[in-house]
Amino acid sequence: MPTLVSPLDERSREAQPAAPRLDTLEGKRLALLDISKPQGKEFLDRLQHLLEQRYGVAEIVREIKPTYTKPAPGALLEKLAFVDGVIEALAD
Amino acid sequence: MLATGDRAPDFSLRWLDGSEWRLQQAMADGPLLLAFMETDCPTCRLTLPYLKRLAGALGADSHRVVVVSQDGAEETRELVEAYGVTFPVLLDADLDVSRSYDPPAVPALFLLGEAGQIEFCEVGFSKGDLNSVAASMLSSLDLRATTVAELDDGAPLTKPGCSSRHLEAALAATLAEADGAEQPREPSPEPIDLLPESAPRATRFVLAEDEDPYEYCMKAGFSPFLPVVPPTEQRVDAMLAAIPHPPERVVGLVPPCYGAATIEKIAANAVMAGCKPEYLEVLLPVVRAACDERFNLHGVQATTNSATPLIMLSGPAAERLGFASGAGVFGNVARANSSVGRALQLMMANLGGALPGEIDMAALGNPGRFSYCVAENHEHSPWQPLHEDLGFDSDDSTVTLFAAGGLMEVSEHTARTAAGVLRTIAATLAMVWSWRRCLRVEAVLVLCPEHAATVSADGFSKSDVRDFLFENTGVPVRAFEYEGTEGSQALGHYQEVLIDGEPHYRKFKDPSQIHIIVAGGTAGKFSGVLPGWLAGEGGSQSVTYPVKR
Structure with a gap:
């Protein structure tokens, strides 16, 4: 009876629930996170316009990741901790 | 931090072997370079080969390059052995000397003059600084000037370092004081340790009598x-016997899920790939390189592009271990190439967690995802090999990782001149990533021996080849008459030049974006271009690690 040695990462990962959804966008403070793909700015400009005009969003904070190829740096995530919601947007 | 013009405080520290070293004695009759380093700092590891080169140029005065390690004896010894360092390496584990020189970051270089004053000091990696320091030391000792850091050797010109260890310790003490002794901080439920020394041993599975072990591995997701x-x-133990490290030692955390590549996990994956135990001397630096932050395996594994790590082995280890470098080098040609490349790919999935369609989001993927490992054909290359271009000695060996797409083959059987061969290759280089996309692109050019011979016979050095290709690779301006195609959005950054009398945009930002090796069989005028992923610090940077016997 052969004994095999596990070649896998054996840490158990628990699925994390998504953050609670916002019941309304009205009066909220939102962040739009541009992941720095081409044309991200154009896409988010339009989204910001719609959020402010149609949904009564109180304030929009714009942030940009230094590169879309790496996770957002800790300092950037800390800036996003004070808003009600974040929309992270791709483009291309 | 002490500044230029300050008097260098005297100190004494112990060598790795326990003997005492005193600054005042060492600098009695000439200049001295103190380099403060941490063993786990990627920038320090990038700097070491250049210091080795400087020490080599100093010859009998090589003891004038002195590393002050901010870590303990064990980690320092490992670093010294991995890089084959022969100049003095001192232990400052208590950080007293680091506190007295007070660099904010490492590597920190202090060039001390004969009179005991600091003539130059800087932190981080800089080829310019290394060359200035070398020029100053060599000149004051009446030795021949040498460029220790070639600007186009593939490594970045500069790279910021890591926070100096003595400041980390000071920060920890401040935090502890602020918290108060009677109010210990709650331990984080999921402590994040980016550089753990060890990780748990692997689980054993005992198979039932009637279980087919091959099918079990498929079913269990190995x-x-x-x-x-x-x-x-039994096989894993035989593999472990070839490695002078404990099985639980962590070599790296494999992105993007950062599973720990312990010696034991590397051995298990190497067994599965079909490696011989002796291949581990190549596989260990391959794992280190893959986990190096500059390589950005996180992005390489997760991108929709098809790039995957290509391993390029350079130096005498290739022939000694049976790596193929000649005919059919990118195919099924030698157990060493196939199994080492395969072992890395298995670890990228098993420890890095990149399964196709889940985290590995490549639209097409790449045949290199099975195995992508080649050796340089030194025997049939007219030039010095890659590892010597990068500052290593001729008897060293290195592995270089490059995030590569699939091979684009270039046939040129008619041209009899360097310019003829290289113009054909330039046309393929212009297609890297996408025709109209310029600047943030990179490529490996694999010159076949016949093309290398033709080019070299016209007096071209490898550097000349790189410069020629840089100058002659472009995308015609007329190609941008169709609006809205990829590459046109960055047109404002492109540089217009004339190539063959026609206006072009330069394809590459810098000659160093073209990496060159010689490989393949001696018959057939087929070279190859391997397109890279996104170039530079925002993408993946090619990294090189020494192979240690």
Whole structure:
């Protein structure tokens, strides 16, 4: 009876629930996170316009990741901790 | 931090072997370079080969390059052995000397003059600084001037370092004081340790009598895509016997899920890939390189592009271990190439967690995802090999990782001149990533021996080849008459030049974006271009690690 040695990462990962959804966008403070793909700015400009005009969003904070190829740096995530919601947007 | 013009405080520290070293004695009759380093700092590891080169140029005065390690004896010894360092390496584990020189970051270089004053000091990696320091030392000792850091050797011109260890310790003490002794901080429920020394041993599975071990490996997800050699305890133990490290030692954390590549996990995956135990001397630096932050395996594994790490082995280890570098080098040509490349790919999935369609989001993928490992054909190259271009000695060996797409073959059987061969290759280089996309692109050019011979016979050095290709690779301006195609959005950054009398945009930002090796068989005028992923610090940077016997 052969004994095999596990070649896998054996840490158990628990699925994390998504953050609670916002019941309304009205009066909220939102962040739009541009992941720095081409044309991200154009896409988010339009989204910001719609959020402010149609949904009564109180304030929009714009942030940009230094590169879309790496996770957002800790300092950037800390800036996003004070808003009600974040929309992270791709483009291309 | 002490500044230029300050008097260098005297100190004494112990060598790795326990003997005492005193600054005042060492600098009695000439200049001295103190380099403060941490063993786990990627920038320090990038700097070491250049210091080795400086020490080599100093010859009998090589003891004038002195590393002050901010870590303990064990980690420092490992670093010294991995890089083959022969100049003095001192232990400052208590950080007293680091506190007295007070660099904010490492590597920190202090060039001390004969009179005991600091003539130059800087932190981080800078080829310019290394060359200035070398020029100053060599000149004051009446030795021949040498460029220790070639600007186009593939490594970045500058790279910021890591926070100096004595400041980390000070920060920890401040935090502890602020918290108060009677109010210990709650331990974080999921402590994040980015550089753990060890990780738990691997689980053993005892198979039932009637269980087919090959099918078990497929079913258990050890390698769902291609049957593997079952990693039996016996085979893994034989592999472990070839490595002078404990099985639980962590070599790196494999992105993007950062599973720990312990010596034991590397051995188990190496067994599955079909490696011989002696291949581990190549596989260990391959794992280190893959986990190096500059390589950005996180992005390489997760991108929709098809790039995957290409391993390029350079130096005498290739022939000694049976790596193929000649005919059919990118194919099924030698157990060493196939199994080492395969072992890395298995670890990228098994420890890095990148399964196709889940985290590995490549639209097409790449045949290199099975195995992508080549050796340089030194025997049939007219030039010095890659590892010497990068500052290593001729008897060193190195592995270089490059995030590569699939091979684009270039046939040129008619041209009899360097310019003829290289113009054909330039046309393929212009297609890298996408025709109209310029600047943030990179490529490896694999010159076949016949093309290398033709080019070299016209007096071209490898550097000349790189410069020629840089100058002559472009995208015609007329190609941008169709609006809205990829590459046109960055047009404002492109540089217009004339190539063959026609206006072009330069394809590459810098000649260093073209990496060159010689490989392949001696018959057939087929070279190859391997397109890279996104170039530079925002993408993946090619990294090189020394192979240690």
